[in-house]
Amino acid sequence: MTITSKIIEIGPNAIVESDPIAILFGPEATSNLxxxxxxxxxxxxxxxxxxxxxxxxxxxxxxxxxxFCGELVNANLQGVGHVTLCFTPIPETPLESAIYLSPEKFPKFSVDDKITYIF
Structure with missing residues (x-):
């Protein structure tokens, strides 16, 4: 099965070159998020x-x-479109709201790009 989303906005502080993670939320996110x-x-x-x-x-x-797929990931995605994508090795204590991905290569995120979840 596949589920597809479209990137509609990228916050000014969403991408930090030195931190290989991306926090995703749905359109209902607060302005701070x-x-x-x-x-x-x-x-x-x-x-x-x-x-x-x-x-x-x-x-x-x-x-x-x-x-690695944290225990909170599926419910968070279904509820508020939230997940933290980590492009790093799995730490000793991984985040339960995070997905750790391989290859550990941070992607380019652009408005109007698609994200496809395949399971």
Whole structure:
């Protein structure tokens, strides 16, 4: 199954070159969250996620494989379109609201780009 979203906004403090993470939220995010987040809008009004280790996410032209999927990820994505994408090795104590991805290469995020969740 696939679920696709479109990037509709990128906060002025969302992309930090030295920090290989991206915080995603849906369009209902508060203005404070929008300033530090990539805002995505799903094509489906009520997407049902079942992401897990081995699922994939395509951003721009790169397909990433999920190496860790936190326990809160699917519910957060379904509820408020939120997930933290980490392009780093899995730490000893990973974030339960995060997805860790391989390759560990930070993507280019642009307004109107698609993000495809494949599971």
């Amino acid at each position: 929008k300033s530090v987040a990539v805002i995505q809008d799903f094509e489906d009004d009520h997407p049902k996620f079942n992401l897990k280790r081995g699922s994939q996410i395509k951003i721009h032209d790169t397909t990433y494989t999920i190496t």
